Amino acid sequence: MAQRNVLCLVLVGLVIVGGGIGVSIILTYNNLVTLKVDVENKWNAIAVQYERKIDLIPQLVTTVENYTEFEQETLALITSLRTQWLNLNGSPSEQANVSSQLNLALNTLFVAIQENYPTLYASTLYIGLFDEITGTENRITQAKLDYNDAVAAYNTGIATFPGNLVAGIFGLTPLQFYGSS
Amino acid sequence: MSTSKPARVLLVLVLACTVVFALSGPTPALPSYTGYMINDWALILTIEEDMDLEDLCQAIEEETTVEIFIVTTSDLEGYDINRYSYLLFNDWGIGKADVNNGLLLTLYYEDLNSTHFAYEFRIEVGRGLEGAITDAEAGRIARDNVTAWIDWGYIYEGLYEGILALYYEFMDDPSVVSGQGDPIGLAALQAWAYANPLIAGAVIGVFLSFVFSWANYTVVRGGNCIIPLVMIGTLTLFAWWLDNSLATLFYAIVIAFGGTVVISGAGRVRSGGGKTSGGGYTSYG
Numbered sequence: 346m347a348q349r350n351v352l353c354l355v356l357v358g359l360v361i362v363g364g365g366i367g368v369s370i371i372l373t374y375n376n377l378v379t380l381k382v383d384v385e386n387k388w389n390a391i392a393v394q395y396e397r398k399i400d401l402i403p404q405l406v407t408t409v410e411n412y413t414e415f416e417q418e419t420l421a422l423i424t425s426l427r428t429q430w431l432n433l434n435g436s437p438s439e440q441a442n443v444s445s446q447l448n449l450a451l452n453t454l455f456v457a458i459q460e461n462y463p464t465l466y467a468s469t470l471y472i473g474l475f476d477e478i479t480g481t482e483n484r485i486t487q488a489k490l491d492y493n494d495a496v497a498a499y500n501t502g503i504a505t506f507p508g509n510l511v512a513g514i515f516g517l518t519p520l521q522f523y524g525s526s
Numbered sequence: 527m528s529t530s531k532p533a534r535v536l537l538v539l540v541l542a543c544t545v546v547f548a549l550s551g552p553t554p555a556l557p558s559y560t561g562y563m564i565n566d567w568a569l570i571l572t573i574e575e576d577m578d579l580e581d582l583c584q585a586i587e588e589e590t591t592v593e594i595f596i597v598t599t600s601d602l603e604g605y606d607i608n609r610y611s612y613l614l615f616n617d618w619g620i621g622k623a624d625v626n627n628g629l630l631l632t633l634y635y636e637d638l639n640s641t642h643f644a645y646e647f648r649i650e651v652g653r654g655l656e657g658a659i660t661d662a663e664a665g666r667i668a669r670d671n672v673t674a675w676i677d678w679g680y681i682y683e684g685l686y687e688g689i690l691a692l693y694y695e696f697m698d699d700p701s702v703v704s705g706q707g708d709p710i711g712l713a714a715l716q717a718w719a720y721a722n723p724l725i726a727g728a729v730i731g732v733f734l735s736f737v738f739s740w741a742n743y744t745v746v747r748g749g750n751c752i753i754p755l756v757m758i759g760t761l762t763l764f765a766w767w768l769d770n771s772l773a774t775l776f777y778a779i780v781i782a783f784g785g786t787v788v789i790s791g792a793g794r795v796r797s798g799g800g801k802t803s804g805g806g807y808t809s810y811g
Contacts (some may be wrong), residue, residue, distance in 0.1 A: 394803070473663075473666070474662070476661045476662045476664070476665030476666075480664075480804075483806070486608065486609075488804070490609060
């Protein structure tokens with residue numbers, strides 16, 4: 346009789362522990378997936394802000410064109426980079442690459458304008474446009490930092506217990522931070 | 527030594543835990559929400575100027591539902607001013623949630639010596655206001671109306687004129703007006719108590735002191751002390767429920783014990799939960 350009781354207790358104990366493990370696996374997995382969706386969401390936010398920047402470029406080019414006789418090369422480069430961007434179909438690494446080239450070209454243009462075209466540099470239109478571009482840069486920066494925060498949360502989730510076990514079972518791998526190759 | 531061995535072990539454990547917690551260190555934490563639209567943490571406004579700006583911002587909020595918050599600080603918690611404004615804006619939820627019509631004016635102020643100061647100033651524009659106040663317009667207002675004053679040390683004038691200039695940009699724009707009505711029923715009571723914690727605290731405090739003496743009476747003279755004790759508990763929970771914080775309860779208890787409350791306890795506002803995506807303009811002094 347006593348033996349059966351012990352067996353019963355052990356069985357009940359196993360069921361409770363097993364149920365607990367099952368529930369904790371489900372909760373952890375759901376939590377990890379939520380974190381991953383958040384990361385994807387933040388990634389899309391970066392893409393949206395990049396698009397905003399690309400949309401500003403035609404406006405910049407038309408404003409600057411009439412004033413700057415000697416910067417046609419830079420303007421042509423900026424326009425071609427914009428076209429390249431539009432043909433990328435959203436591949437992240439390519440986007441980052443074109444974007445950094447674009448930043449270099451824009452910087453060249455801004456410095457040239459500041460040094461050689463005082464009328465343009467002082468014009469309200471150009472100042473406004475410059476503010477828009479700076480503002481867009483800030484949005485991109487904030488979106489990138491948000492993305493990295495989300496990646497950090499997700500990576501911590503799959504590196505710490507019990508997330509590491511769950512990640513192993515379901516094949517979740519760490520994600521890369523923005524700005525590291 | 528008079529302390530027993532278990533006591534010493536416990537002491538060592540507590541000390542060890544303290545050291546571990548101290549070493550693990552807090553992550554840079556943002557200042558928590560204060561309930562006031564003007565937060566002069568750098569202490570550069572006089573009380574009159576502070577109250578004047580508070581009145582202006584609350585009047586604008588009442589008329590257009592647009593929430594304008596001002597933060598002056600000498601400590602950016604390790605962030606740059608752009609990140610600081612962005613995080614603070616989203617953490618506090620400035621602006622109404624349905625239209626994201628918030629504005630945050632951040633002034634980072636640093637005393638260099640007795641005569642000179644350095645500052646950075648940022649206008650952070652909520653998502654819903656980006657149409658009414660573009661980055662270009664934020665930049666123009668920051669340069670012409672705000673920093674033109676601050677450069678000469680006129681902080682209050684700059685902020686006041688900046689708020690007005692921003693107000694002229696969105697005052698005729700129907701898209702920035704929130705559709706959320708005023709709270710009704712119990713929510714209205716909670717909103718009122720949040721705005722006037724001192725009055726709510728006084729009312730509860732009067733009841734509390736009455737019930738407290740009742741409880742005393744039953745203890746001394748004999749009788750059922752359950753009812754007054756339950757009423758004390760109910761009043762305490764009610765005070766807590768009233769504004770989701772302990773402020774009202776604190777005022778109530780202080781008043782019940784006959785204390786005088788001299789801290790600012792009226793005219794608080796709740797932010798509406800708006801978001802920014804980083805629009806606006808930064809002036810680096």
